[in-house]
Amino acid sequence: MSTSRVPGPRPTTTTGGGPAVPAPTATPTTRPPDPTLAAEQAHLERARAELRRMREATESLDAGTASDAFNAAYLDLVLARRVASLQDDPRTTLFFGRIDCRTGHGEETFHIGRRHVSDEGGDPVVVDWRAPISTPFYRASPADPMGVDLRRRFGVDRGRLTAYEDERLTHGEADHTGDRSAILAAEIERPRSGPMRDIVSTIQPEQDEVVRSDLATSICVQGAPGTGKTAVGLHRAAWLLYSFRERLDRSGVLVVGPNRAFLDHIGAVLPSLGEVRVRHATIDTLLDHARVRAEDPTAIAVLKGDARMAEVLRRAVWASVGTPTDPLVVPRGARRWRVPAYEVQDEVDALVRRGVRYGAARDLLPQRLAHLVMVRIERSGDFPGDRVQDTIARSAPVRAYAKELWPARDAAAVLFGLLSDAAALAEAADGILTDDEQAALLWASPPRTKGAARWTRADLALLDELHDLLERTPSLGHVVLDEAQDLSPMQLRAVGRRASTGSLTVLGDIAQGTTPWATTSWDAAMGHLGRPDHRLVTLDRGFRVPGLVIDFAARLLPAMAPGLGAPRSVRENPGRLDVVAVETAQRSAAVLEAVVAATAEPGSVGVIVADAEVAGLSADLTAAGVAHGRLDAEHGDDEDRQVELVPASVAKGLEFDRVVVLEPAALVEAEPDERTGLRRLYVVLTRAVSGLTVVHSRPLPEALAG
Numbered sequence: 001m002s003t004s005r006v007p008g009p010r011p012t013t014t015t016g017g018g019p020a021v022p023a024p025t026a027t028p029t030t031r032p033p034d035p036t037l038a039a040e041q042a043h044l045e046r047a048r049a050e051l052r053r054m055r056e057a058t059e060s061l062d063a064g065t066a067s068d069a070f071n072a073a074y075l076d077l078v079l080a081r082r083v084a085s086l087q088d089d090p091r092t093t094l095f096f097g098r099i100d101c102r103t104g105h106g107e108e109t110f111h112i113g114r115r116h117v118s119d120e121g122g123d124p125v126v127v128d129w130r131a132p133i134s135t136p137f138y139r140a141s142p143a144d145p146m147g148v149d150l151r152r153r154f155g156v157d158r159g160r161l162t163a164y165e166d167e168r169l170t171h172g173e174a175d176h177t178g179d180r181s182a183i184l185a186a187e188i189e190r191p192r193s194g195p196m197r198d199i200v201s202t203i204q205p206e207q208d209e210v211v212r213s214d215l216a217t218s219i220c221v222q223g224a225p226g227t228g229k230t231a232v233g234l235h236r237a238a239w240l241l242y243s244f245r246e247r248l249d250r251s252g253v254l255v256v257g258p259n260r261a262f263l264d265h266i267g268a269v270l271p272s273l274g275e276v277r278v279r280h281a282t283i284d285t286l287l288d289h290a291r292v293r294a295e296d297p298t299a300i301a302v303l304k305g306d307a308r309m310a311e312v313l314r315r316a317v318w319a320s321v322g323t324p325t326d327p328l329v330v331p332r333g334a335r336r337w338r339v340p341a342y343e344v345q346d347e348v349d350a351l352v353r354r355g356v357r358y359g360a361a362r363d364l365l366p367q368r369l370a371h372l373v374m375v376r377i378e379r380s381g382d383f384p385g386d387r388v389q390d391t392i393a394r395s396a397p398v399r400a401y402a403k404e405l406w407p408a409r410d411a412a413a414v415l416f417g418l419l420s421d422a423a424a425l426a427e428a429a430d431g432i433l434t435d436d437e438q439a440a441l442l443w444a445s446p447p448r449t450k451g452a453a454r455w456t457r458a459d460l461a462l463l464d465e466l467h468d469l470l471e472r473t474p475s476l477g478h479v480v481l482d483e484a485q486d487l488s489p490m491q492l493r494a495v496g497r498r499a500s501t502g503s504l505t506v507l508g509d510i511a512q513g514t515t516p517w518a519t520t521s522w523d524a525a526m527g528h529l530g531r532p533d534h535r536l537v538t539l540d541r542g543f544r545v546p547g548l549v550i551d552f553a554a555r556l557l558p559a560m561a562p563g564l565g566a567p568r569s570v571r572e573n574p575g576r577l578d579v580v581a582v583e584t585a586q587r588s589a590a591v592l593e594a595v596v597a598a599t600a601e602p603g604s605v606g607v608i609v610a611d612a613e614v615a616g617l618s619a620d621l622t623a624a625g626v627a628h629g630r631l632d633a634e635h636g637d638d639e640d641r642q643v644e645l646v647p648a649s650v651a652k653g654l655e656f657d658r659v660v661v662l663e664p665a666a667l668v669e670a671e672p673d674e675r676t677g678l679r680r681l682y683v684v685l686t687r688a689v690s691g692l693t694v695v696h697s698r699p700l701p702e703a704l705a706g
């Protein structure tokens with residue numbers, strides 16, 4: 001590999017998602033300009049001019065030519081969006097790489113960037129990273145050059161090209177792909193600050209395979225902390241939207257994450273890739289059927305999250321369908337038409353067997369009953385036609401009969417009935433839940449009405465299941481589910497039904513499961529999501545956590561996730577690990593000292609403590625004059641603040657340049673059992689990009705002490 005660095009502004013920071021490049025060492029004025037880089041810079045200027053031309057051409061289009069006011073308004077909107085998408089961001093470059101390929105048209109060069117730019121003749125000046133022609137940029141290797149002679153990566157600083165790195169893939173050069181690229185190394189080693197950024201210029205081959213998997217394929221990605229699962233999921237969403245734009249614009253793409261703090265952390269990635277129409281939700285905002293006003297004891301929450309509840313609920317809903325005992329009697333003119341109860345029963349049975357939702361079948365019933373009446377009328381020699389059938393279906397006797405036989409139900413009423421009435425629960429749960437389980441589910445003192453029910457988080461998934469039994473939940477085109485290991489089977493079902501006609505990207509790490517119902521097997525989880533047929537991919541190269549820190553955290557694995565390995569850190573910097581043991585009386589002072597030391601350099605600082613210690617430590621930091629933010633499940637990080645105080649329960653999925661962790665033993669104890677506690681600790685210890693300081697006055701948990 002040859003690396004060239006030329007004079008230029010000292011690139012200490014990165015802009016707009018481009019890779020940071022080590023600063024040039026020579027004095028800028030003493031080195032002649034590098035001709036290759038100068039030519040590439042000229043190509044960049046040309047691309048900028050062409051993008052400007054494309055934007056001006058779009059701006060000059062007139063929506064007034066539309067046929068009517070409605071179409072004109074729509075066209076206006078489309079044009080405004082297109083102009084916005086053609087804006088040039090001077091803080092970044094229009095391309096970050098280039099490939100020289102042999103194609104059917106001979107030798108061709110393609111510059112790869114975040115968006116497509118073409119010249120007046122329609123020839124590409126920059127190709128979108130998502131276009132098929134860009135695939136070799138990410139995947140080609142000397143073993144499989146994919147027609148690429150040369151791959152060039154650019155170092156970027158504030159909108160200018162500052163360096164380039166060449167790999168000749170067909171000239172027998174050694175394999176320099178992946179982690180030995182200086183530009184990739186610079187990107188991975190850069191200090192972190194603010195929300196997550198895209199990784200579009202350095203997506204790795206194994207990540208790219210996931211990103212570019214076909215829309216029809218549901219994928220499950222298992223990966224240790226920092227292996228890029230979230231990054232891969234978000235880039236996959238962007239790639240799918242590019243490749244299947246029409247279909248997905250119509251059906252929609254959804255990203256589900258664990259909490260608001262996490263969504264704020266990742267929220268800028270898709271917009272930076274030009275995708276602003278992807279909805280982000282937490283499982284709580286997705287299942288927003290009622291206000292959560294109570295918490296279940298762990299055992300009951302586990303039971304309510306058990307997949308067996310789906311069958312209990314199904315039975316409860318369909319038990320509402322009555323058994324006809326009286327004949328249906330419909331007067332028409334001078335005559336009264338009677339349909340015997342057994343004939344109605346056959347019709348009801350047929351509707352139940354049809355496999356449609358309770359509500360949809362209920363809507364069909366009046367027409368089916370009217371049809372039975374029509375058959376009788378026609379048998380008498382009269383053929384009054386379809387409109388009469390409609391009239392009969394809408395008549396008062398048919399409506400009243402249908403209503404009684406097939407009552408309208410709502411989800412809250414069904415669940416209220418089950419949790420407050422032992423007989424109703426016994427009927428629905430017979431042979432599914434044990435007597436003890438049924439007794440545990442029942443409210444000790446049932447509320448008087450469903451409106452007064454104090455619903456829990458676990459109830460929301462049950463309500464969602466019921467809603468779907470009553471009326472089909474609309475399906476999106478694709479759902480990306482992050483931190484999936486933490487969802488209960490009932491919550492997984494809820495997410496799965498939102499992709500029932502689409503596909504899923506499921507991301508997670510069994511070792512980071514910290515809920516009592518956390519999944520122990522991806523096969524089981526994918527089954528609950530409705531995707532028993534899926535592709536399972538394991539990512540094991542760690543891009544976040546440096547070697548010293550991951551080795552320390554990995555001591556916990558045998559105790560809480562035997563069989564699962566730590567990531568292989570690809571970081572060059574081994575990181576810094578300080579474990580500070582102090583007397584209890586000195587603990588606060590030691591934490592403050594660690595936080596102040598961590599703020600001495602640029603980059604974010606996360607101070608992670610047991611949830612119960614957040615308020616006390618916040619007061620200590622304030623008293624010591626350390627400005628800080630406080631994250632919680634509803635509130636994410638803020639680029640303006642260097643120090644964030646993070647309750648351990650919210651740390652999942654986040655990362656900070658330097659992390660200070662207080663009292664591991666307290667973190668473990670705060671969880672309902674030791675395994676969950678050690679897993680929480682594992683999550684917390686793996687948030688650091690550069691350095692980790694652990695301050696403790698109590699003994700470290702045995703598994704960590706080593």
Ligand SMILES: Nc1ncnc2c1ncn2[C@@H]1O[C@H](COP(=O)(O)OP(=O)(O)OP(=O)(O)O)[C@@H](O)[C@H]1O
Pocket residue numbers: 187188197198199202203204207223224225226227228229230231232509512543544652653654655686
């Ligand atoms: N190919 C890559 N190039 C540069 N940086 C990368 C690459 N892949 C991942 N990263 C960086 O590594 C860090 C970790 O990525 P990410 O948060 O996606 O990992 P994760 O597997 O979801 O971690 P966790 O399980 O801890 O939530 C991020 O800063 C991300 O930008």
